[in-house]
Amino acid sequence: MVTATARDVREVAAQVTDPEMPMLTLADLGVLRSVDTADDGTVVVTITPTYSGCPAVEEMRADLRRRLHHAGHERVDVRVSFSPPWTTDFISDAGRRKLADAGVAPPGHIGPRVAGPVPLNLEPPARVVACPQCGSRDTEVVSRFGPTACTALRRCRACAEPFEHVKEI
Amino acid sequence: MGADDATTATTQPTQRSDEVDDHDATNAYQALAETLHGDEDRWAFGAGFDAGFDAGTAEIDAPAPEGVDRDDLATYCLMLADDALVASQRLGEWATNAPELEEEVALANIALDLLGQARVLLARAGHLGAAQRFRTASLAAALPDEDVLAYFRDERGFRNVVLAEADLGDFGRTMAWVLVFSSWRLALMTRLVGSRDQVVAAVAEKAVKELAYQREYAAQWVVRLGDGTEYSHERMQAGLDGVWPFVEELFIAHPLEMRLVEAGVAVDPAELRGELDAVLDQVLPPAQLARPEKAAVGLVARRGGRDGVHTEALGPVLAVMQSLARGHPEATW
Numbered sequence: 001m002v003t004a005t006a007r008d009v010r011e012v013a014a015q016v017t018d019p020e021m022p023m024l025t026l027a028d029l030g031v032l033r034s035v036d037t038a039d040d041g042t043v044v045v046t047i048t049p050t051y052s053g054c055p056a057v058e059e060m061r062a063d064l065r066r067r068l069h070h071a072g073h074e075r076v077d078v079r080v081s082f083s084p085p086w087t088t089d090f091i092s093d094a095g096r097r098k099l100a101d102a103g104v105a106p107p108g109h110i111g112p113r114v115a116g117p118v119p120l121n122l123e124p125p126a127r128v129v130a131c132p133q134c135g136s137r138d139t140e141v142v143s144r145f146g147p148t149a150c151t152a153l154r155r156c157r158a159c160a161e162p163f164e165h166v167k168e169i
Numbered sequence: 170m171g172a173d174d175a176t177t178a179t180t181q182p183t184q185r186s187d188e189v190d191d192h193d194a195t196n197a198y199q200a201l202a203e204t205l206h207g208d209e210d211r212w213a214f215g216a217g218f219d220a221g222f223d224a225g226t227a228e229i230d231a232p233a234p235e236g237v238d239r240d241d242l243a244t245y246c247l248m249l250a251d252d253a254l255v256a257s258q259r260l261g262e263w264a265t266n267a268p269e270l271e272e273e274v275a276l277a278n279i280a281l282d283l284l285g286q287a288r289v290l291l292a293r294a295g296h297l298g299a300a301q302r303f304r305t306a307s308l309a310a311a312l313p314d315e316d317v318l319a320y321f322r323d324e325r326g327f328r329n330v331v332l333a334e335a336d337l338g339d340f341g342r343t344m345a346w347v348l349v350f351s352s353w354r355l356a357l358m359t360r361l362v363g364s365r366d367q368v369v370a371a372v373a374e375k376a377v378k379e380l381a382y383q384r385e386y387a388a389q390w391v392v393r394l395g396d397g398t399e400y401s402h403e404r405m406q407a408g409l410d411g412v413w414p415f416v417e418e419l420f421i422a423h424p425l426e427m428r429l430v431e432a433g434v435a436v437d438p439a440e441l442r443g444e445l446d447a448v449l450d451q452v453l454p455p456a457q458l459a460r461p462e463k464a465a466v467g468l469v470a471r472r473g474g475r476d477g478v479h480t481e482a483l484g485p486v487l488a489v490m491q492s493l494a495r496g497h498p499e500a501t502w
Contacts, residue, residue, distance in 0.1 A: 052375050053285025080226045082289065083371035085378065117359055118381040120388055120448055122455065143271035144386050145278040153271070169378045 010035045012071040013045050019059040020148045023102040026060060030090025033081060042075040043068055050086050051149040051169075087113075088150075088168050103132045105139075105154065105165040129165050131156035139163075212312060213500035214320060214493065226289070229296050234365040237432045241425050242366060243297035244328065245435055247318070248423075248475060249361075249369070250290035251329035254319060255483070256350060257283040258490045259337055268340055275386060279347065282379040286372055291315035293368040308498060320494040324484055325477040331467035332415035333474070334483040341394050341401070342408030347387035348452065349412055349445065353419050355380035356444035357436055365433040388452050395456030402457060410461045417465035419445070423475040 013035045014027035026032040026047065033046040045064050049057045061078040068076045088107035091099075096106035108127055130137050136158035143153040144167075151164040233239045260280035267273035294300070295314020303321045304312075332350060337343040358380060361373035394405040420442045422430075429435035453460055467473055467480045 049285070049375075051282055051285060052289065052372070052379060053281035053283070055281070082226070082228060082375055083367070085371070085375040087378075113378070115362075117444060118355065118377065120381075120451055121385055122388055122392060122452070124389070143274060144382075145271075145275040147274070149278060149281060167382075169382070 008071070009037060009043055009068070009073065012067055012073075013043075013064055016060070016063045016067050019056045019063065021099070021102075021104070021150075023098045023104075024091075024095050026064075028092050028095030028098060030092065030095070031060070031086060038077075040075070041073075042077055043073045044077045044079060046079045046081050048081050048084075048086050052082075054149050056148075086169075088166060091166070099166060100132050103163055104151070105129050105132050105163055107166045107168045110168045127168070129154060131159060131161065132163050133161045134159040211502055212309070212316065213497065213502050214316070226292065228368045228371050229289070229292050231367055233297060234367075234432070234434065237365065237434055238428070239297050241429055241432075242434060243294045243299040244425055245429050246290045246294035246297065246369065247299055248328040248426075249372075250287045250294060250318075251327045251474075252333045252354065253283040254287035254291070255327065255329045255333040255486060257281070257287060258486055259334065260343075260347075262337065263343070272340070276343070279351075279383050279386075282376075282383065286376050286379075287319075288315050289368065289372050291318045293366075294318060316494075320491050324479055324487060327474070327479065327483065327487070328477060329474050329483075330415075330418050331474045331480050331482075332412070332419060334479060334486055335412070335415050335467075336482055338408060338411055339404060341404040342411050344387050344390040344394065345405070345409040345412045347383060348391050348448070349416060349419075351380045351384040351387060352445050352448040353441055355384055356441040357438070360436040360440070364435070369434065384448070388448070391452055391458070392456040395453075395458040405456065406458055409458055410463060413461035413463045414466040416445075418468055418473045418475075421468075421471060421473070421475075426475075 014025055014032060016026050016032075018024045018026060018029050018031075021029070029050070031047050031050060033048050034044075035046075036044045038044055045068070047057070047060055047064070057080060061080070064078045065076045087110065089109055089111070091107065099106040108129075124141055128137050129139050131139050134156060136156055138157040139154050140157060141152060142155050142162060146153045146164050146167075150166055150169070152167040153162060154165050155162045233242045257280040260276050260283070263273060263276040265273070267276060292313065292315045295318055300314035300317040303317050303326070305321070308317065308321065332346070335346070337346055355377065358373040358376040361369055362377065364370045364373065391405060391409075394401045396402070397405075420438050422437050422439055426435045426438065430437050449460060452458075469478050472478045
């Protein structure tokens with residue numbers, strides 16, 4: 001059995017990757033909220049789901065437990081916390097670069113949500129999303145919902161390539 | 170993996186042995202094999218055994234806020250959960266049946282968001298005692314409350330509004346349904362962000378963003394179909410007309426809701442009508458659609474789904490959702 005420092009524990013947890021977007025670690029994605037060691041030695045990891053129904057949460061919990069067990073931590077408790085809610089603004093700059101490198105358009109920054117009723121937009125969002133393949137800003141939405149809860153499908157009008165976009169939320 | 174990440178670029182801890190590195194997260198087959206050969210069996214149907222939210226969610230464990238009746242709060246969580254659970258099951262019917270793959274993915278994604286909201290609220294209701302009376306001796310003790318409530322509760326125990334169980338009909342009617350349901354639930358969740366119950370507030374905070382996106386998707390389809398061809402217009406108007414009789418119930422307050430409004434936990438549904446009206450005032454003119462005038466259905470002496478009084482539509486929905494789990498309650502994979 002090894003003696004782990006608090007930093008080591010955090011590093012092990014931070015390297016676990018997202019099951020659906022494995023180019024990102026849970027830390028890149030901003031879902032890794034905290035890693036603490038309780039008095040009895042239990043490692044307590046807190047994560048937050050991207051969407052309420054994100055099916056990857058169970059896999060994240062299992063992956064975190066497995067990786068921390070491998071690193072010598074016998075007792076691991078992975079907690080899920082919903083508040084404050086995840087936003088794409090939690091994705092780190094490194095995470096945004098990795099997404100772009102993998103051909104996935106990263107989300108734009110949206111800032112904090114304004115309280116009160118949410119206005120309804122009848123026009124498609126005016127947001128400019130650059131093509132991760134050729135860099136053209138002339139892209140269009142193909143489908144507002146993509147293969148994972150956090151992505152939409154777009155297509156580049158310049159190079160005609162389809163691509164995924166992590167939609168701002 | 171992660172080597173170029175600022176948060177992990179520091180010296181690797183030496184005790185991470187090689188066995189960790191043989192795990193390739195990009196290899197789906199390896200991940201699958203590890204899942205199948207893991208040491209924990211998973212229940213075949215829902216969240217399953219210790220995977221449920223009640224086993225690992227920070228907020229679920231909190232007691233009811235001071236001065237709030239525990240049973241009332243549990244039932245209110247069931248109401249909010251059942252709206253989402255039953256709606257999610259209905260939307261799931263579109264899988265393999267939608268006109269285009271993109272719309273199928275969209276409807277399944279909306280269903281998934283709602284299912285996620287439902288799961289947390291069911292777990293909360295369970296924590297407050299709502300699952301106990303459905304836990305028969307034949308059920309595995311490790312089955313989480315959310316699964317007990319979803320699979321082993323009968324029709325009369327469901328507290329969803331009747332709109333959630335209504336037949337979705339064709340794609341036009343489904344879009345009218347999503348528009349009405351998401352607008353109403355968005356208005357509700359926007360207000361519940363301030364609930365004194367921290368789980369309800371946390372679910373609401375996440376749900377607001379999801380519902381706003383769903384509403385936008387449906388609103389754009391309603392305009393596109395309503396203002397499309399003569400035939401698409403006709404089908405869209407018929408869809409809206411078909412959904413309309415279920416709208417009235419959305420604004421009727423149950424006595425339990427009013428007690429919880431007093432306690433700072435719930436929202437008076439009568440407050441929500443203005444917001445749905447405003448959405449329809451914005452969407453119907455460009456869609457060239459007329460606001461229906463149709464009498465409410467599904468209510469018996471103003472009692473409806475909130476009292477467990479349902480239409481004949483709920484039974485088949487629950488049969489599809491529950492029968493396999495009931496037939497094979499011990500199945501694992």
